[in-house]
Amino acid sequence: MPQPLPDPFRHRRLLLKGAASVGLAGWGGAAAGTAAAAASSGVAGEASAAIPGSARAVPLSAVRLLPSVYADAVQANLAYLLRLDADRFLHNYHKFAGLPVKGAIYGGWESDTIAGEGLGHYLSALSLMHAQTGDPALKPRIDYIVAELAHVQQAQGDGYIGGFMRKRKDGTVVDGKEIFPEIMRGEIRSAGFDLNGCWVPLYNWHKVFAGLFDAQSYTGNTQALQVATGLAGYLATVCAALDEAQLQQVLACEHGGINESFAELYARTQDRRWLALAHRLYHKKVLEPLAQGRDELANLHANTQIPKLLGLARLHELDPNPGYAETTRFFWQRVTQHHSYVIGGHGDREYFSGPDTIAAHITEQTCEACCSYNMLKMTRQLFGWAPHAAFFDYYERTHLNHILAHQNPRTGMFTYMTPLMSGVAREYSSEENDFWCCVLSGMESHAKHGDSIYWENGDTLFVNLYIPSQVAWREAGASFELTTRYPYEGDIDIAVKGIAAPRATTLALRLPAWATNHTLLVNGKPYQAAQGHGYLLLRRQWKAGDKVRLSLPLDLRMEAAAGNGQVQALLRGPMVLAADLGPSDQPFDGLAPALVGADILGAFKTVDKQQATYRSVGSGRPGDMTFKPFFSQYERRAAVYFNAYTEPQWAASEAAFRKEEARLKALAARSVDVMHLGEMQPERDHDLQSEISYPVSYRGRMGRDARTGGFFSFRLKCGDGPLVLQASYWGEERNRDFYILVDGVRVARVKLDASHAGVFFDEDYPVPPALTQGKQAITVRFEPEPGHTAGPVFGVRLYRAE
Incomplete structure (x- = not known):
């Protein structure tokens, strides 16, 4: 089966001072485990090690976060989830089933025709948070929501549950169920986000299915599967009335990953009618060009497309289809290598631009959070099929710099866009009157920061993210503790806290592509580890008390925007640094700053290394700037991208600006x-x-x-x-x-x-x-x-x- 390119940020690692980019071994290169270790001397491993051909994430319930910015995000989100009221999310479900409503409907999108989506995300977030924290207040809420949906379904009598609404031509707003008899008669009015007057009803249901599946997976609620099966039966009846052309017309309206919903239902029931419907829910207009290896993403709504590929990937896992797998890989490659910003997100005004054109799209409407939420899901799937550190180089980049930036940990509120335009402040949601899609996916993203740290297969434990945590590796009867101040500091310590019996196992530590060197110690002594697919492979008989220290260099480097070498961003390890342009509650009306000089990287000086704070000295225009981690500037105005000029280029740019200034002054007169x-x-x-x-x-x-x-x-x-x-x-x-x-x-x-x-x-x-x-x-x-x-x-x- 064709394999993806190994390095999603390969084209960006060209350092300003001319250092060569750090490459990874090709997928078809030397066998894993045969590369020489970076250390010049050390203790040899006890046995040879090799990368398994697949991997699965260690269960979220087996991972507990230790104090860090990630744990802070989880706690802020937990507090918000507990402040929310399930009955308010259930308002329309109860109302449209003729049952007494128990809470006033929320505002924002929950009061619009997309109402009801929030319940699915909320159910997923509660379920994930239950697995992540074990908080006893969560499961009763999950069970209550599922039971109420079962009551709704019983009252409806045909499997239907729904909270979305329909706006009729006369402007009245009614129960969205009214559209489906029309659709079954072939009366289909479908646009990008509207289906017969409803705002993305199938997308809405995809989130409800996901919430029900998560309730089953993470809390063992069996009633959730019964409700999902009943809803699937209703939707299957609708789809059965449509011919192929009519179904494609319905799919022209954003439908999320409704194909994934039916694939997942098949996985849980083994009923092949759900598998057949999942295959049928294939949006040809978007998926066929990708299947043929054509990047025609420009001007497509970004987040509308990603879940369709997640569905294809899930179908491939359940009913192997090399075409589906290759389509997913191709999409991932194009997005991560040709459509992504330095923080890992993508999209401007929610849409893809042309490949390698992001330098022309650095605006206040970049990086819709839902897109990164979904791209990280896709990255997990592809890594599981064929483990390679490059997938988690992208994952870490996006998780750290975009997902963490998406939540204000002081308030627990979320952004929709994460603006990269210089001086633009992040805008956060309110407690009860927004519920944008990115608020809802944010509830999930910040309930599961431990879900991708550790992966396993047989006797190999992958450590993909260096987030302080404890893990119970049940397969080996072992427990480990990871402590670090990474990415602020480069030392990563892993201790064996307990092990059932001596056994040779492999600890696979991701060696990031940007790390030009490293040191590795086991019990305080240099250790020579084999390498493969971007991992250091430590195979030995571990015992309680063993300690590993991996030290990575956190040097500054510049990265160019894809397609434009003059537009640069500053990084330190995986962390994007941004110029601090002042508090977000104060206006910023200055020009976008620039960096000028023959050695821009060399002009940065350390202010506080432990907090990753630096300052430009002599290179900043219109003045020098202090740089701090971008994600942490929740309530600050920042600049991420800079035009990099030589002194003559800067002088020419200033002259052009003054000329335009004079033209506008004459026009004003x-x-x-x-x-x-x-x-x-x-x-x-x-x-x-x-x-x-x-x-x-x-x-x-x-x-x-x-x-x-x-x-x-x-x-x-x-x-x-x-x-x-x-x-x-x-x-x-x-x-x-x-x-x-x-x-x-x-x-x-x-x-x-x-x-x-x-x-x-x-x-x-x-x-x-x-x-x-x-x-x-x-x-x-x-x-x-x-x-x-x-x-x-x-x-x-x-x-x-x-």
């Missing part, structure tokens, strides 16, 4: 009025009116759009002509078609179709003098062509023609 769309006070001052219109923010600029059937309008001061109306747009908008009207008269039809890649641009529309003659003000209106969107428009200016 001729302006009659300016409308800052998307900003509250200017919109009030200009009497903004709108329907089906929303403020937006992108790349530091506020704007507004109007969806099909809507509009927005506002008043501008004017005078006698000739006058020009200028509107600003983002150059990569696609399929936008709308009209601009002045006092009810159309003055322009605008079609935006990615004609100005990577930049904002201005379009000028001369205003007929008759429309302004003798007037003090005019009304400007933007309205879309039916089926399209107007804008977003990032500001409007009325100015005098030269």
Whole structure:
């Protein structure tokens, strides 16, 4: 079976000072265990060691976290989970089944047509947290939710359970169950996120299935499988009424990993009808190009696609299909190597950009947290099939720098996006009135920080993440304790706390690809370990009291953004460092900082090595900056990426900036009025009116759009002509078609179709003098062509023609 490339960050490890990148052995290279050890001398292992052909994670219940930032995140999340009310998540389930409601519905997305998704995630988070911590307050909640869903299902009478709602054409909001008889009749109205007036109902159910399965897996709740089977029967009836074309039309609406749900149900019941349906739920439009080895991800909604591949991977595990396996590997390779930012996340405004173009997409809307949540799941699957340290080089990068950054451990709240644009603060959820998808996946992510530290197969224990913890390795009757301040410090200590009987086993320690050297001690003496697939393989008869110390160098290095060597980020070991630009509750209106010099890396000086704090000396522009771990800057404004210039390049860049500054100053002098769309006070001052219109923010600029059937309008001061109306747009908008009207008269039809890649641009529309003659003000209106969107428009200016 073809194997994936071994190094997801290979292209990024080119150091600024010209050091060669650190490569890993190819998948088809020398046999595991035959590479020479890095240590020049030491104690030989007692027996040869080899990497097993597969691996499984040590059960989460066998791992307990010791004090660290990861344990802090778990505790903050546990407190939040216990503050939440199951009956409020159950509100719609009870209501639509005709049962008494027991709690007021939550706000945010839980009060929108996607309502009900939160219950599935909450059930998963409680189940994972129960396994991670053993907290006795959790299982009664899990059992209660499952029992209530069983009551709902009994009241419905046909297997159905659901909390999502449907918005009818007349605007009324009703039980979402109403759409399914229409769909079965072939009346299918499917768009990216809407199915017959419901917001992603199959995606919603995927989360409910997952919650039920997790309740069974982590707490032994057998009733959960019964509820899942009943719901599957209802959905199977719907799908049975559809031909292939109709089913593909349904799948055009985001459906999460509903294929995975049925694959997993087959794994638990061995009922082959669920396997057959899982294979049928194959979204051809997206999956066929990937199956053919084509990266056509640009402009696709990122998180919509990942669960489809997770489903393919699960199907391959249950019903081996090399095509499914290779499709999953290809997707993982493309995302991790060509679409990911330095923190491991991907996506801008939730969408993939073209491969190797992330340097042009460093904005305030990067890195939707759900994407990394799902990519880490995929990484676990691929590692389990064929263990290699490279998978966990990516996993660690993303887990540390994105997932930890996604939660504020002081409040337990979560971000949706993790902005990488310089100076943009992270925005966190509220306790009860958001429940975005990333809040819900965040409840899960921060309930399971111990789930991927240790993996096993036979007599081999992999240590993939260096997170302080204890593990009971039941296969070998042994327990280990891992203590470290990594990634702040490079020493990692592993002690054998107990072992049932002497037995030769292998401890496989991941040697990160960025580690140019290492030292390894066993009981205080140098140890010569074999190496294979990125691991140090320590095979010996372990006894209680044995101690291992792995020391890794945590040197600074620069990494270039994929596709653009001038855009650089600073790392120390696996940790991304970012410039601290001040507290998030204070405004930042400065320019994006840059780094300038012939030896930028050499210009950094240590401020506090134990806290990984450094400062640029002489290289920072407009001034030098203090750098700290990015993830830890929860309530700070930060800069992650920097344009790296030589002194002549910086001088040329400054000159171009001053020229543009002069142009804008001259334009301002001729302006009659300016409308800052998307900003509250200017919109009030200009009497903004709108329907089906929303403020937006992108790349530091506020704007507004109007969806099909809507509009927005506002008043501008004017005078006698000739006058020009200028509107600003983002150059990569696609399929936008709308009209601009002045006092009810159309003055322009605008079609935006990615004609100005990577930049904002201005379009000028001369205003007929008759429309302004003798007037003090005019009304400007933007309205879309039916089926399209107007804008977003990032500001409007009325100015005098030269």
